[in-house]
Amino acid sequence: MLSxxxxxxxxxxxxxxxxxxxGAGGTDSATRAPESVQRLIEAGAEAFADxxxxxxxxxxxxxRAGMSPAGVYVHFASKEDLLFQLSLRGHQRALEVLEAxxxxxxxxxxxxxDIVADFAQWHAEHFRTARIVQYEFPHLSxxxxxxxxxxxxxxxxxxxxxxxxGVGSGDFEVPDVPGTTLALLSMTIDVARWYExxxxxxxxxxxxxxxxxxxxxxxx
Amino acid sequence: MLSxxxxxxxxxxxxxxxxxxxGAGGTDSATRAPESVQRLIEAGAEAFADxxxxxxxxxxxxxRAGMSPAGVYVHFASKEDLLFQLSLRGHQRALEVLEAxxxxxxxxxxxxxDIVADFAQWHAEHFRTARIVQYEFPHLSxxxxxxxxxxxxxxxxxxxxxxxxGVGSGDFEVPDVPGTTLALLSMTIDVARWYExxxxxxxxxxxxxxxxxxxxxxxx
DNA sequence: GTCTATACCTTGATAGAC
DNA sequence: GTCTATCAAGGTATAGAC
Numbered sequence: 001m002l003s004x005x006x007x008x009x010x011x012x013x014x015x016x017x018x019x020x021x022x023g024a025g026g027t028d029s030a031t032r033a034p035e036s037v038q039r040l041i042e043a044g045a046e047a048f049a050d051x052x053x054x055x056x057x058x059x060x061x062x063x064r065a066g067m068s069p070a071g072v073y074v075h076f077a078s079k080e081d082l083l084f085q086l087s088l089r090g091h092q093r094a095l096e097v098l099e100a101x102x103x104x105x106x107x108x109x110x111x112x113x114d115i116v117a118d119f120a121q122w123h124a125e126h127f128r129t130a131r132i133v134q135y136e137f138p139h140l141s142x143x144x145x146x147x148x149x150x151x152x153x154x155x156x157x158x159x160x161x162x163x164x165x166g167v168g169s170g171d172f173e174v175p176d177v178p179g180t181t182l183a184l185l186s187m188t189i190d191v192a193r194w195y196e197x198x199x200x201x202x203x204x205x206x207x208x209x210x211x212x213x214x215x216x217x218x219x220x
Numbered sequence: 221m222l223s224x225x226x227x228x229x230x231x232x233x234x235x236x237x238x239x240x241x242x243g244a245g246g247t248d249s250a251t252r253a254p255e256s257v258q259r260l261i262e263a264g265a266e267a268f269a270d271x272x273x274x275x276x277x278x279x280x281x282x283x284r285a286g287m288s289p290a291g292v293y294v295h296f297a298s299k300e301d302l303l304f305q306l307s308l309r310g311h312q313r314a315l316e317v318l319e320a321x322x323x324x325x326x327x328x329x330x331x332x333x334d335i336v337a338d339f340a341q342w343h344a345e346h347f348r349t350a351r352i353v354q355y356e357f358p359h360l361s362x363x364x365x366x367x368x369x370x371x372x373x374x375x376x377x378x379x380x381x382x383x384x385x386g387v388g389s390g391d392f393e394v395p396d397v398p399g400t401t402l403a404l405l406s407m408t409i410d411v412a413r414w415y416e417x418x419x420x421x422x423x424x425x426x427x428x429x430x431x432x433x434x435x436x437x438x439x440x
Numbered sequence: 441g442t443c444t445a446t447a448c449c450t451t452g453a454t455a456g457a458c
Numbered sequence: 459g460t461c462t463a464t465c466a467a468g469g470t471a472t473a474g475a476c
Contacts, residue, residue, distance in 0.1 A: 054274035058470060068443055073471065179429050186410030187403045209399050217437050278452060288461055
């Protein structure tokens with residue numbers, strides 16, 4: 001029952017001691033994300049995705065969240081901490097999307113089509129989060145980078161696993177599995193860079209197109 | 221004959237008129253890049269590629285170039301101006317690489333293999349410049365972005381042109397030429413993100429591998 | 441938990457001696 | 459063309475009232 005998180009469940013200062021329960025509050029105070037935290041998270045996501053971590057000021061984030069500059073530090077230990085929360089959630093979500101797509105069907109060709117389609121679509125629909133996940137990763141503190149790195153390896157492993165399975169079943173011909181894994185991820189990840197709302201292609205159509213490209217890439 | 225540029229010919233403030241000759245120097249002063257400018261360019265490339273534009277300080281750049289902070293402004297109008305010079309030269313070089321690769325052979329399959337191989341290899345060998353070209357582009361001033369954008373469109377057009385030619389000749393089957401162009405560029409550009417010296421694969425091997433992937437992607 | 445006010449530091453850029 | 463010294467502005471983060 002011990003938790004290192006504050007009552008908002010968001011603060012994460014790596015070095016701080018664990019903390020028990022919810023303090024004096026008699027009632028259930030475990031509500032996950034108070035509105036102010038939610039607003040800060042959205043403000044941070046928008047600002048970081050838009051201008052990058054270092055070009056974003058805490059004043060900017062606070063203003064977007066309709067808050068004073070000091071308000072940020074009630075909920076997050078630092079600007080980098082807010083970035084970490086965003087990056088972590090983003091990576092977790094990306095991994096979930098991939099896992100769900102792989103689990104949906106059994107044969108490698110369908111699995112590959114699904115994971116590529118859903119992953120590409122996710123990078124379009126959630127391009128702000130995806131940009132933070134991909135481009136702001138180097139700006140995390142070394143400790144936070146390590147945490148996120150595990151999730152990134154999991155993501156890679158899923159794609160590689162499907163390719164390997166397809167080679168094993170004879171459905172795919174892939175001379176270089178790690179290289180092709182990387183190329184597939186490069187393609188889909190890059191969607192977050194060039195996508196913007198209002199563009200000609202819808203996220204769904206992008207997903208479909210990339211699934212087809214992926215299958216063309218691995219066919220015998 | 222009036223000039224707003226310094227004798228190095230490097231300062232570039234967008235709104236300024238063209239410049240003729242070499243000013244007062246009686247002898248040939250058209251030497252392109254004095255050593256200090258060269259050092260600054262290398263320092264800037266290293267720093268921007270390493271930490272990003274906004275995380276890099278002018279003091280950092282100056283220190284890397286073995287210079288005082290004030291020294292930077294003798295040769296560049298601003299920090300952003302140095303970024304622009306780097307971005308511009310990088311884009312020009314990338315375009316040259318592509319054009320040279322396309323010109324080398326006549327048939328679309330060979331052309332595609334060559335442009336993808338050389339472009340991927342360039343992104344590995346010059347990954348610092350390539351990172352600036354790709355990731356720092358949004359941090360250019362609007363005016364400078366416009367200048368560079370033309371080169372980016374030229375790059376895109378070369379790849380698209382080879383695909384179109386291959387479809388015309390019957391060598392390729394490409395359901396969606398713009399989409400496939402983008403996917404090919406995504407793959408190769410992303411090399412700059414993950415490549416680092418000392419990695420298992422050499423730049424040359426990466427180029428060869430990506431050329432093969434490209435051909436697999438477009439074969440009928 | 442939010443605010444106002446502010447401490448303290450670093451930033452990009454300039455002035456002026458040499 | 460380089461330096462030392464410095465400026466004004468803006469940065470992150472904190473203090474303390476409410």
